[in-house]
Amino acid sequence: MKQIAIVAYQQSDSVSDVGAVNEVELIMPVLARTFKQVGLNNAQDVDFVCSGSCDYLQGAAFAFVAGVDALGAVPPIKESHVEMDAAWALYESILKIRMGQADSALIYGFAKSSPGELPIVLSQQLDPYYLAPLWIDSISMAALQARLMLDQSLITERDMAEVVSRSRRNAMTNPHAQLSGNISVDDLLAQPTYVSPLRKSDCCPISDGASAMIIATVEQAREWGVPYAIISGIDHCIETHNLGMRDLTDSVSTRTAAKRAGMHSGKVDVAELYAPFSHQEIILTRALGLGKETTINPSGGVLAGNLMMASGLSRIGEVFNRIVSGAAQRGIAHATSGPCLQHNMVTVLEKA
Amino acid sequence: MANLAAVVGIGQTKYTTKRLDVSIAGLVREAAVNALQDADLTWDDIEAVIIGKAPDMFEGVIMPEAYLTDALGCNGKPMLRVHTAGSVGGSTALVAASHVQSGMFKRVLTVSFEKQSESNAMWALSNPQPFSTHLNAGAGGYFAPIIREYMRRSKAPYNVGIKVAVKDRLHGARNPLAHLQKPDITMKEVEDSFMLWDPIRFLESCPSSDGACAMVIANEELAKKSPKPPAWIRGGAMRSEPTTFAGRNEVNPQAGRDCAADVYKQAGITNPRKDLDCAEVYVPFSWYEPMWLENLGFAPVGEGWKLTMEGATSLDEGGDIPWNCSGGVLSSNPIGASGMIRFAEAARQVRGDAGAHQVEGAKLALGHAYGGGAQFFAMWVVGSQKS
């Protein structure tokens, strides 16, 4: 099977409100930097483009269509879109390259979460007959899950605060991070609960931003003469939508995806996990069997900034950055979608 | 090089204004079960599920793959949801096929659907956006001016659209699944129907339907074992262009022409009218038949309407290149599914499985879908032979 590599990754700053910037204006600067990283000009220079976004974040049907205006799509291009995190757009692009219809692809994801009330918007992702009419927001769902963990003595509130403290500290080296700084576990525990047992700090912020990536066959990467990281495996797996029918304190699908992606065939130096809530980082770490030899979320992770619809792609990009910089030889990136880690993807990256 | 892939099972639901007897999950499951039965398979034979549908506002369920995984036997498997506006049914089929053509999967299930009776499709298509004039008069209001420009360029007689409207509904009357059943439709009835967005009349427009369409796509080894003849995928292509840009040809979009050229090259087609036996083409407003006849290279620019008027695209008139024998989008339009229905109906033709709307001896067929401001195109060519 053709070897596929990541050759470029760029993201915008993660900010709480990007202001008077529409979809095109949000994406274009990130795309420009991504193309520049490889010495390309616009979408005419890659064989395929795929994006990830969600109409409901902005409240307009066809929001993704505006994104096409950022590409330079004249003459017409091969382009597709998933209404999911851009990590799944990456997956679609890998299929395209593997089937021989492309040697390179641009992937991007974007969201303006600030216009709406994101946790409430996400309540409408639930079963429309039994759950959505209850308007259970995404934070409350996660809070139920955290409560289960605490009551079963699987974690403590201190464990959760430690995740947050580490995330903020790591984010200090991330120029794009939204939330960073030195805050002690005790100071975090002194904060009041927000949606109990979660404190506000246990939850990722609302963020606006975009990220983009270029992938290519290894032959094409070498032709371009840029540093690259190999995607040695990728897989994703979904679980039942019914919260009562799965063990919310574990992530079976993450473990399955990791196994199928070949995570265990080598050392994992770094793992970027898409954990929008602190207790979920612990669930994922345990589900993946990650130990002390793995650095978890050196970017600060999603707790430091959640580019909804691009965060999954950004985790992959952060691992890519560390591999081409030499900080890591091998790493994994995780992406998630749906309530309480329902749908999970694991990507394994290796040094060239 | 792409691995060979084929359609080994097809399932659809009856298309109708409102499926009050099933939930959204029930609707997609019905199509999926029909496809599995058609292929003589069970849920365990499927390695991944790829679903597609148009904007989530059509049902008010955000990212519905999360909710639908249980109904589609997808727990523990990969699930992908494609969204490319109106062409989504087609692009979903292509993405599903790429799972097999890439060699990464052996057999997948793909479903496209719309249960647009649950929300308000006209509102969802053009919900008022702040700072813009609120003049969006639905999809017809967008396409009517483009059709008018086609009429001016081609000098086509006024009743070409009427002829298409009659032809596709007569085809639909052969298809028990079609939403609109109008075996007695006449040119006069269409001409007398209410003019909605001049020059588009009520009976020249597609209905609003609930429905789902599913296919099982497998690799060569598994396709050979399937109980019914497979429809081999001989080519697939997608193209996009921006909604508006200086000098854009909205009547004959470059993206459509380029997409067709790509898929024809893959399938070894040099003269579409002669090389293809039939086509299922996305025609939601009747005038799009002559326009797409030109865009897809079946007729020279300015002459698509002649093929229509001489009956070349009519099964009933014994035309040499029947279009939309299933009744097309003019007879059934669950928006997210319509593209996949075109692709599936093309596959049915080359499997000899199209019942009363079968083109005799069909060996090679085109499936076509478009969406957005006629800017997203997805096409495939399927055949009864592997090459």
Place this chain on the structure above:
Amino acid sequence: MSDEQEVITVINAPVYLKYNFTAGAAPSRFLSQLKKGVLAGQSCPQCAAVYAPPRGSCPACGVPTKEDVVLSDKATVQSFTIVSIPIPNNPIQPPFVIANVVADGANISFIHLLSECVNEDVHIGQRVQAVWKPQEEWTYAMDNIRYFKPIDEPDVPVEKIGKLPVTGWEG
């Protein structure tokens, strides 16, 4: 409990979501000009095409549009339709004409109403001019222009539509 309980098959589950909408930077400049009664497009630094209304980029080139280009409020009908069904929440009474009009100096069309005309006389290439609302009603919206009405100028040949300079068309 009655023996014949009705099976519930339909529920009404209305969705109310609030959004705080911001126009982009380029649209904001366009709207600010409109508030002053000026129709201004933006030009692409690469291909020089003028976009009105601007949406943040030249879609053909994939770069931000930069310079504001003041346009005339005269325009040409690129195409149109006569609408016979009402628009939800819009008081305008059918049948009415909506047209794709290209303002002089711009290279793409936008949709607007035509009025003070005989619907059946509207045609491609027709010259029209904006009829503005009273100045005190001007806000950040295209609605500052109430509609376009036909003016007494020669028709524009089809090949010139979308290519006129801001000075317009003499014939």
